[in-house]
Amino acid sequence: MSPDHNPVRHDRDGVARTALALLDEVGLADLSMRRIAARLEVQPSALYWHFDSKQELLAELADRITARIPAGGADVLTTARSIRDALFAYRDGAELVLSTYALRLGSSHAQAALEHALGPDSGDRAAALLHFILGHSTLAQQRMHAESHGATAGDGDDPTAGLAEVFDLGVSAIAGLSAPRPRDRA
């Protein structure tokens, strides 16, 4: 007993799963390679057998977060909401995807789903919609987390109030819908 090293071995998938769970616990700013390694009971250098760099690991996490977006079949508002909710499913998910997707031109899963919902020749509208969703979700998620930790230098009113209305308004306008379909139980 009392082994001083761990015989458990990991593969790329296991590392990514642990990293994703840790992201949700500690947030993007505190998600270090050394922390991930510690959670896996492995030396930091071991991670570099599975990923070439931290950037590559983060890109994999962004892919896993956006993989939960339904491919097609829904209308624009529903598609937009499911993209937002996929980003909200993990702490700092929106910020991670935003910073990671910047280099992946229009080839994202999310943009494809939006183009499908918008119809043919909707490339620019789909891009604008995606930019709005990513900007809004990043700001909203940061505010929600700050508020739940009392870190806002608040002037009294809730900065989180009305966020869902702002989202629906933006999506409907860019999609060319006349008025937003009301949210459930608004």
Add this chain to the structure above:
Amino acid sequence: MSPDHNPVRHDRDGVARTALALLDEVGLADLSMRRIAARLEVQPSALYWHFDSKQELLAELADRITARIPAGGADVLTTARSIRDALFAYRDGAELVLSTYALRLGSSHAQAALEHALGPDSGDRAAALLHFILGHSTLAQQRMHAESHGATAGDGDDPTAGLAEVFDLGVSAIAGLSAPRPRDRA
């Protein structure tokens, strides 16, 4: 001659100005307190006399970047473009403002300018507009910089093409304009 320390003293404004210039040179990821200190020919700890933390310094830089936005008097599209251009004026300006403004509820200078251009009771529209502008500008700026350094795993076509059209389309739609006023020399 050959003095081994520098008799030059700095104030808060001078530190911020140097940091802003350095941001434009090296980008947000490489803007460390130690690098700023080195540029000022000062020890890193000296910076903490002027700012309580790196976060506070970054917030000051964000304020300086957005201070260049004209207060009012212009139409929505013009106002939106001048917000975008203020963010583009410094490397990673959009990303810095996005991450810094998350905690500053609706009280930003930019949002006030948009509300003024949109008219009375336009709070939600102004918020949606600001979210779009920040999301779009962050993505656009990162792509522009990646492209200029050949860092995109490119599939051939220019990821920067059409960005201005996407911007005008998004702004016009959210503002409730029927069709975007064409850009100069489009």
Add this chain to the structure above:
DNA sequence: ACCTGAACACCGTTCAAGT
């Protein structure tokens, strides 16, 4: 195939002490 151990060049921040 997957990991250790050691090293390198960095971080942000604190604090007593100097001028």
Add this chain to the structure above:
DNA sequence: ACCTGAACACCGTTCAAGT
């Protein structure tokens, strides 16, 4: 009022070597 010097607890990454 503004800075130094030293320290603390961290970073990402590389690389030879082990199993």
